[in-house]
Amino acid sequence: MAPKRFFIYTVGCQMNILDSELAAAALAQAGYQPLKSAKGADIILFNTCSVREHAEEKIYSALGRLKHWKDSRPEGIVGVMGCMAQKDRETVLKRAPHVDLVIGPGQIDRLPHLIAEIHKNQTPRIAVSADRFHSGSETGSVRESFRRYDPIRLPEFRPSRYQAMVRIMFGCDKFCSYCIVPKTRGPEQSRPADDIVREIKTLADSGCREVMLLGQTVNSYCWKDAAGTVTMADLLERINGIAGIERIRFVSSYPTAMTDTLLEAVRDLEHVMPYLHVPAQHGADSVLKRMRRRYTAAQYRELVERIYQTIPGAAITSDFIVGFCGETEEEFEQTVELVRWARFKNSFIFKYSQRPGTYAAKHYDDDVKESEKRRRNNALLDVQNAISAEQSARFVGQTVEVLVEGPSKTAKKGVLPLVGASSCQTQLTGRTPCDRIVVFDGPTSLTGTLARVRITESAPFTLFGSLQSDS
Ligand code: 5AD
Ligand code: SF4
Numbered sequence: 001m002a003p004k005r006f007f008i009y010t011v012g013c014q015m016n017i018l019d020s021e022l023a024a025a026a027l028a029q030a031g032y033q034p035l036k037s038a039k040g041a042d043i044i045l046f047n048t049c050s051v052r053e054h055a056e057e058k059i060y061s062a063l064g065r066l067k068h069w070k071d072s073r074p075e076g077i078v079g080v081m082g083c084m085a086q087k088d089r090e091t092v093l094k095r096a097p098h099v100d101l102v103i104g105p106g107q108i109d110r111l112p113h114l115i116a117e118i119h120k121n122q123t124p125r126i127a128v129s130a131d132r133f134h135s136g137s138e139t140g141s142v143r144e145s146f147r148r149y150d151p152i153r154l155p156e157f158r159p160s161r162y163q164a165m166v167r168i169m170f171g172c173d174k175f176c177s178y179c180i181v182p183k184t185r186g187p188e189q190s191r192p193a194d195d196i197v198r199e200i201k202t203l204a205d206s207g208c209r210e211v212m213l214l215g216q217t218v219n220s221y222c223w224k225d226a227a228g229t230v231t232m233a234d235l236l237e238r239i240n241g242i243a244g245i246e247r248i249r250f251v252s253s254y255p256t257a258m259t260d261t262l263l264e265a266v267r268d269l270e271h272v273m274p275y276l277h278v279p280a281q282h283g284a285d286s287v288l289k290r291m292r293r294r295y296t297a298a299q300y301r302e303l304v305e306r307i308y309q310t311i312p313g314a315a316i317t318s319d320f321i322v323g324f325c326g327e328t329e330e331e332f333e334q335t336v337e338l339v340r341w342a343r344f345k346n347s348f349i350f351k352y353s354q355r356p357g358t359y360a361a362k363h364y365d366d367d368v369k370e371s372e373k374r375r376r377n378n379a380l381l382d383v384q385n386a387i388s389a390e391q392s393a394r395f396v397g398q399t400v401e402v403l404v405e406g407p408s409k410t411a412k413k414g415v416l417p418l419v420g421a422s423s424c425q426t427q428l429t430g431r432t433p434c435d436r437i438v439v440f441d442g443p444t445s446l447t448g449t450l451a452r453v454r455i456t457e458s459a460p461f462t463l464f465g466s467l468q469s470d471s
Contacts, residue, residue, distance in 0.1 A: 012049025
């Protein structure tokens with residue numbers, strides 16, 4: 001029998017992109033064949049996001065469109081995984097009765113097994129548990145449940161052979177009033193440091209040069225066992241020593257967990273990049289309080305100063321929510337002021353989207369009009385874009401070290417052979433230590449290596465340059 005073919009459609013954050021990669025690798029290892037689109041698939045999976053309503057509605061309409069596919073192909077499997085599956089559970093089946101499988105983010109390692117069961121007509125429909133302590137049938141102690149998280153890493157499913165995301169913790173305990181994540185991803189739990197180091201060594205052995213460590217509040221990573229306590233700074237030190245790993249980043253950091261020791265580790269460890277994503281969410285104390293963030297705007301500013309003072313040339317990025325419940329024009333202006341002051345490399349700006357089941361949905365009115373949310377979003381974006389452009393422009397004339405990611409997506413198709421060069425010259429992209437995208441011409445053989453590029457031009461989010469001959 002021909003192998004069953006699967007396609008995973010992914011929306012949402014880096015956690016989801018990683019989950020889809022791991023799910024694909026697990027399915028491929030179980031004998032299923034991956035596809036790049038849904039065309040010709042026997043199994044279509046949706047990896048979903050619940051952070052904003054829009055992301056959910058997109059999935060429900062895509063599921064609706066699959067009704068026809070399923071009618072004409074009863075043996076086909078439609079699965080919904082990720083945060084929306086976790087949150088909506090039976091509702092997914094009510095709204096889309098043709099769905100065969102609803103599976104929470106903590107259960108993805110069981111995917112091949114569950115799909116095999118469906119093929120045998122045992123029709124498992126819902127497998128959700130936000131809690132990794134009680135992950136479905138095989139319950140174990142904390143340590144046992146973590147030992148089981150030993151994902152299959154196949155280079156062909158990574159964003160690129162040279163880059164990988166690595167989960168170092170699960171869940172979140174912060175319960176910010178607007179956020180559904182603690183409910184969909186469960187309680188905060190760090191992975192054993194030894195497991196993380198082992199996974200990264202395996203990645204390095206298969207060609208990975210850059211790792212992005214993932215956690216909802218990644219800088220509060222802490223693993224304790226009989227041998228002692230491993231903090232985020234300790235973990236970075238261990239990963240820094242892994243042969244082959246050139247670059248280490250971590251996202252997302254919670255402002256109050258950024259200790260001096262961690263900042264010094266970022267400064268001192270050769271392979272840890274001077275890039276920190278530290279979402280502020282808002283610039284007004286009154287709103288931060290309603291959001292149940294555990295710091296004031298002044299404390300956030302103190303952190304920004306501490307980062308710039310400790311790590312020369314550090315790039316900071318942030319997230320902001322505009323139009324949160326009761327946000328006045330004056331409060332919004334305080335966010336604008338913070339963005340002007342902090343000189344972020346970039347900010348991700350979101351319009352508040354009420355999420356049923358959160359503290360804010362229960363206690364506050366979602367009373368800022370959609371048109372006003374949009375206006376504030378655009379206004380803040382304009383301020384940030386101008387700052388991003390200024391920050392980028394400072395690089396013109398400098399030579400930066402770039403980890404080459406490969407041909408740029410917009411690269412011209414017909415590549416020109418360089419006279420005397422060992423391989424073809426094309427438009428390449430890569431990133432600086434502080435995560436700025438650099439576009440330059442060079443041989444594709446540079447992919448996965450560090451190159452020196454002299455910056456000649458800049459745009460808000462891209463630098464352009466020419467390869468230095470010593471690369
Ligand atoms: N509405 C809008 N944005 C949200 N975020 C989280 N929850 C919501 C919500 N209900 C944003 C926060 C977070 C980012 C990942 O998504 O800014 O940092
Ligand atoms: Fe959501 Fe707050 Fe946890 Fe981030 S820290 S995942 S915003 S609850």
